[in-house]
Amino acid sequence: MENQKQQQALDTATFLRVRKWYLLAIATIALTIIVAQILIQQHLNLQLNDSRVINVAGRQRAFSQKLVKEALLLQTAESDTKAQERIREDLKQTLFVWKTSHAGLQNGNDSIGLPKEENxxxxxxxxxxxxxxxxxxxxxxxxxxxxxKPNIPADAYESQLQVLLDNEGDFLIKMDAIVNEYDALSKExxxxxxxxxxxxxxxxxxxLLLEVAFIFRPLSIQIRETISKLIQSQIESDNTASKVKRLFEEKERSLQQLQELNFVIDNAALFASIRKNGTVVFISKKFMxxxxxxxxxxxxxLSEILTEDEGQQQYLREIVTSKRKNIRNEEIEITTKTGTHLWLDMSIIPMHQSSLEQSVLILCSNITERKKNQLKIEELTKQNYEERMQQKQLQASQIVEGQEEERKRIAKDIHDGIGQMLTALKFNIESINLDQKEKTxxxxxxxxxLASDLIKGVRTATFNLTPPELEDHGIFPALQKMTxxxxxxxxxxxxxxxxTEENIRFDSLAETNIYRVTQEAVNNAIKYSEANYILVTINHVDGLLxxxxxxxxxxxxxxxxxxxAKKNSEGGMGVFFMKERVNYINxxxxxxxxxxxxxxVTINYKVGEAMLDNS
Incomplete structure (x- = not known):
């Protein structure tokens, strides 16, 4: 009985001790959670304030640009009283919000939720x-x-506009530094x-580790699973944060590209902005x-500013006032007021303003020098073509002369050789007297x-004209016979x-021209070289003769x-004909x-389709 009471007391003591540690642990955890929650809430409140401050600070940049834009619009709308009044009201409202926000960022403003700045x-x-x-x-x-004031002159706002434009860039840069500082403080x-x-x-x-070691040992598996889930959640959170970071970087790159594009357009050398009716809103100084x-x-x-020619003005009016959705590129020639002729590469870019009224941006490049060079190239090309035609005509006449000379040579050979032998043959036959047997x-x-010589002369002449071996057996036997x-x-x-290992037949035109060029080369060597030997070698490998x-x-x-050849003398005609024949068969x-x-002398001919001679 006493042991039972002692056991019960021990259980109670253990329970009380465990409960005490458990309550202490729970209280400690609860305290840490409360402290963490308080810190988080405080930080969230600070973040709300910081977010509001950063938002207002960032908006200051936009309001400064809006202020300058409305000031520019106020100047350009000088002929429209109602528009001036509306723009003046917008400018007044923008100025009020801009001043209030600027003061609130420094001294605080409860109406727009800005605390006093202490940093x-x-x-x-x-x-x-x-x-x-x-x-x-x-x-x-x-x-x-x-x-x-009434009757405001056109240049009344020039000096003030210049002040706005001179200070706007510095304001934006320094306002960026302030926004970045706010962001850095928030991150800190x-x-x-x-x-x-x-x-x-x-x-x-x-x-928790103490509780696991001394109290919650049976629950260790569940706790490990819970920790695993927490770690997985952390990984997913990191992945989500990484995705958000990539999206933010892409957004920043897009913004930078847009800013670069705006910079290029704003700083274009030759550009103008016109209304849909063709009248000028702005034109760059370099263009003027x-x-x-x-x-x-x-x-x-714009058409009257660009050119003095009425036809050019009419064409320009048509292309700049016609409605379109896409960019149009034109190369136009203009005559300026000083009488200068210029060529412009013009890009006509349709733009839509917030008022849904279409305007047009004109971007130009001066391509006068390029056009002049093109004309020079065309003149040189035409001159070169005419020279080539004259050269071809001269070559054709030389070919005709060569053919005539060849005919004369053949006629002379027949007349002086075969003709004389036939005449002698005729006279000798007529002079035969059968009564004089010895003389007969x-x-x-x-x-x-004489008949044998005549036959030999005829065979030589016909061989020089068209050797029968070339037509009957091909280029290889014909060249062997010729040599x-x-x-x-x-x-x-x-x-x-x-x-070559076997006789191959080629296109008859190719065989004839190769034969004639070889014949001319051998004849030139016989006439002029004073050589001990002349060697003609023929080979056919991988389709190349x-x-x-x-x-x-x-x-x-x-x-x-x-x-x-340039002097077109008789001595150069042989080589000229050789080149012409080889070029003719490619x-x-x-x-x-x-x-x-x-x-x-080397002759190369790429064979298209060759036939084996089976004869």
Whole structure:
């Protein structure tokens, strides 16, 4: 009984001790949670204030630009009283909000939810910004006060507008610095809060570990699962934060690209802005200098500013006032007021304002020099074409002359050779007297010799005109026959080497031209080279037919060929015809010579479809 009471007391004591530690742990955790919640709430309140301050500070930039824009509109709307009044009211409202926000950011303003600024760095930045802000405020107030006067001159706002434009850039830059400082302070507060949160989290984890070690051992598995879920949530949170960061960076890049595009457009050299009716709103100074116009009266038609030619003016009016949705590019010629002829590459860009009225942006490039160069190129091309045509006509006449000379040579050979032998044959036959048998025998023997010479002359003439081997058996046997016959006729050492394994037939036109070019090259070597030997080598490898004519003669300077050909002398016609024949079959001709060492002529012909000769 006593043991039971002791056991019960022990259980109660254990329960009370566990409950005490449990309550202490719970109280400690609750305290840390309360402290964390208080810190979070305080930070959220501060974040709300910081967000409001950053929003108002960022809005100050937009209001400064809006102020300058409305001031510019107030100047451009000088002929429209109602528009001036409306713009003046907008300008007054913008100025009021801008001034109030500027003062509230420094001294606080309950109506717009701004606390008084205590940070010395930001106050120092505001102190540096205030002169520009005050200068812009004074300029805007002066414009508003002068705007209430009647008969305002067109340049009444020029000086104040210049003050606004001079200070706007500095204001934007320094306002950016203030916004960045606000953002840095907000991040610093967040870092401090995170540090406190981490410390409180560490304390909570320590308490939890003690509870796990001494109280909640049976619940360890569940606690580990809970911690795993927390870690997974942290990872997902980090992934989400990473995605948000990437989106923010893409947004920043897009904004930067837009700013760069605006900068390029704003700083274009030759540009103008016109209304849908073609009248000018703005035109750049460089454009006016190019056109030779010292100043431009606004609301004047752009077509009349660009050119003095009425036809050009009519065309310009049509292209700039026609309605369109896409950009149009035009290359136009204009005649300026100074009488200068210019070519402009014009881009016509339709723009839609907030009032839904269409305007047009004109971007131009001066392409006068390019056009002049194009005209020079066309003139040179035309001149080159005419020279080539004259050269072709000259070559054609030379070819005709060459053909006539060839006909005369053939006629002369037939007349002087075959004709004389036929005449002698005729006279000898007529002079035969059968009564004089001895003389008749001599004449018959002479007639036999004369007939043999006549047959040989006819065969030589026909061989020179069209060798039968070329038509019947192809280029290889024809070249072999040619070298053999020329060697017999001239007594020169003319050799032939065939490196092909089989006889191949080619297109008849190609065979004829290759044969004639080879014949001309061999004849030139016989006439001029004074060579000991002439070697004709033919080869066919991988669809390429190659004919090489080598000699060991005296050679010549290859540059002489070009000089002779340019003089169109008779000596250059042979090489000219050789090149023409090879070019006609889409082949290639190479002539290499070294004085004192010899000459090599190479003919290359890329075979399209070749046929094996089965004969």
């Amino acid at each position: 010395k760095t930001i106050l120092s930045l505001f102190k540096d910004l205030n002169p520009h802000h005050q200068a812009m405020v004074n300029a805007a107030e002066t414009m508003l006060s002068e705007g209430s 507060k967040l870092q401090r809060l995170k540090l406190k949160e981490y410390l409180l989290l560490a304390l909570s984890l320590l308490i 200098n190019l056109l030779g116009v010292p100043n431009v009266q606004l609301n004047s038609p 025998k001599e004449k018959i023997a002479y007639l036999k010799t 053999t016959e020329l060697s017999k006729l001239t007594g020169e050492n003319i050799l032939f080497e065939n490196k 190659s004919v090489v004519i080598d000699d060991d003669g005296k050679g010549f300077d290859p540059s002489v060929l070009d000089k002779v 082949g290639r001709l190479f002539i290499n010579s070294i004085p004192g060492e010899g000459t090599r």
